[in-house]
Amino acid sequence: xxxxxxxAVLSTMSLTAGAALAAPLFLAVYYRxxxxxADFLLVMLICLIISYEFRLRGRKFNPETTVLxxxxxxxxxxxxxxMMSVLGMLPYLFSGYMTPLDCFVESVSGFSGTGATVIExxxxxxxxxxxxxxxxxxxxxxxxxxIFMAILPQMGRGAMYMFRAESSGPTKDRQLPKIRDNAKAxxxxxxxxxxxxxxxxxxxxxxxxxxxxxxxxxxxxGGFSIYNDGIAVYDNPALEICxxxxxxxxxxxxxxxxVAWRKGSQVIWQNTEFRTYLMxxxxxxxxxxxxxxxxxxxxxxxxLRYTAFHVASISSTTAFVTYDFDAWPGFSKGILLLLMFMGxxxxxxxxxxxxxxxxxxxxxxxxxxxxxIHPQIVYRAxxxxxxxxxxxxxSVARFFFAYMMVEILFAVVMxxxxxxLMEAVSMAVSTLGSIGPGFGLEGALSTYALLxxxxxxxxxxxxxxxxxxxxxxxxxxxxxxxxRRKGW
Numbered sequence: 001x002x003x004x005x006x007x008a009v010l011s012t013m014s015l016t017a018g019a020a021l022a023a024p025l026f027l028a029v030y031y032r033x034x035x036x037x038a039d040f041l042l043v044m045l046i047c048l049i050i051s052y053e054f055r056l057r058g059r060k061f062n063p064e065t066t067v068l069x070x071x072x073x074x075x076x077x078x079x080x081x082x083m084m085s086v087l088g089m090l091p092y093l094f095s096g097y098m099t100p101l102d103c104f105v106e107s108v109s110g111f112s113g114t115g116a117t118v119i120e121x122x123x124x125x126x127x128x129x130x131x132x133x134x135x136x137x138x139x140x141x142x143x144x145x146x147i148f149m150a151i152l153p154q155m156g157r158g159a160m161y162m163f164r165a166e167s168s169g170p171t172k173d174r175q176l177p178k179i180r181d182n183a184k185a186x187x188x189x190x191x192x193x194x195x196x197x198x199x200x201x202x203x204x205x206x207x208x209x210x211x212x213x214x215x216x217x218x219x220x221x222g223g224f225s226i227y228n229d230g231i232a233v234y235d236n237p238a239l240e241i242c243x244x245x246x247x248x249x250x251x252x253x254x255x256x257x258x259v260a261w262r263k264g265s266q267v268i269w270q271n272t273e274f275r276t277y278l279m280x281x282x283x284x285x286x287x288x289x290x291x292x293x294x295x296x297x298x299x300x301x302x303x304l305r306y307t308a309f310h311v312a313s314i315s316s317t318t319a320f321v322t323y324d325f326d327a328w329p330g331f332s333k334g335i336l337l338l339l340m341f342m343g344x345x346x347x348x349x350x351x352x353x354x355x356x357x358x359x360x361x362x363x364x365x366x367x368x369x370x371x372x373i374h375p376q377i378v379y380r381a382x383x384x385x386x387x388x389x390x391x392x393x394x395s396v397a398r399f400f401f402a403y404m405m406v407e408i409l410f411a412v413v414m415x416x417x418x419x420x421l422m423e424a425v426s427m428a429v430s431t432l433g434s435i436g437p438g439f440g441l442e443g444a445l446s447t448y449a450l451l452x453x454x455x456x457x458x459x460x461x462x463x464x465x466x467x468x469x470x471x472x473x474x475x476x477x478x479x480x481x482x483x484r485r486k487g488w
Contacts, residue, residue, distance in 0.1 A: 008058030018047030028128035036128035039094040078476045110136030112467035115223030115436035134216040141220025141349035150187035194219045204239040221349045223319040244312040251316040251344030295329040315339040317351040319436040351434025432466040
């Protein structure tokens, strides 16, 4: 383990974090916010000091000769995310609106794309703080490491380990030969979709500030809004249709869009995972519309409006709200809970288990059944026309087991902390899946502010586990991981 190298990379990341604060600082100065200007300058100074201290303890490295190993890639990814979350909480802390624990929850929720908030009145916050909330979601959506490599690509050989430690999904394929080119392509598409989203929102009637914040949060599938009532404050069907489109687009693999950029749009429609995702959205929408019509007497068109929005919002793990779905019948809430669990596509900004893993789990079960019936047959699972190696199927099964164990353990912690059973289960699914709202105490129109301190603290850990897909975080808590023995 090369701690000098890790310190050098964290030094540069801290400097980058300070640079990201320039946008809210400019806004604070422009609108003459007395709290924001001084706070952001102080945080930028802290970032500079931390960068300097890491640089003293690190060493300069030549990107052409430096090679990162697996452990160093995981360490940089895990510690980088933790450092960014701590630095990200400082603007909230210095503004004086929240307790230290709540500040950390808000920061982790933003960077992990969970979108849960402990702020009960968003509309009293300065614009600079609101922009910083949306920026944390946007930075964490594509990934701190991916954006870092895209902007400052001098990472040396072995940077693929950092990319894999942060990326989501059962496979970590890259679409371009060089990892830095791959990161740049993902970042450019990310910026392009975000810019288009903001423009469309403005055309739908949003102010430039609201459009910018909601576009950052939509494409990152973070779900942060600048209003207490969220998107419901607009009551605009045209805007909701546009938001559905961008939430669904953001739930698709950005790597798929890189390939489509080079080979044509037919790549998108040939993708098994994305087709399956769209089919699940259609089926879920139809089932909930019928349930709302039968159980609540809601009109078909009205039901379709609210259902299509929330199915897209929940499945993409954006969790924007236009209607209190906590008041829906049990069957409809059950479908939403299932969508929370599944999430979006691998390689997207969405959370959840991922559709590709669900598809591969079904294929794994199918292969076991076929081998029981026909012991002599060699079954080969396929996705997108390619044979899936057995080790990938095994890794998916391992991840599914770990995912379920984390959800169960977190639910038990909340039960011991006084949270009712169904609310504990829904929050465990919601937090690990980076969705945000659940049902009951942390429902559609509620916040995490009322959660007990122990549950808030554990929620931060679970949000980290969900965003970095469990094993990267668990590795950091393993004593052998930090061993200096050779061969690791």
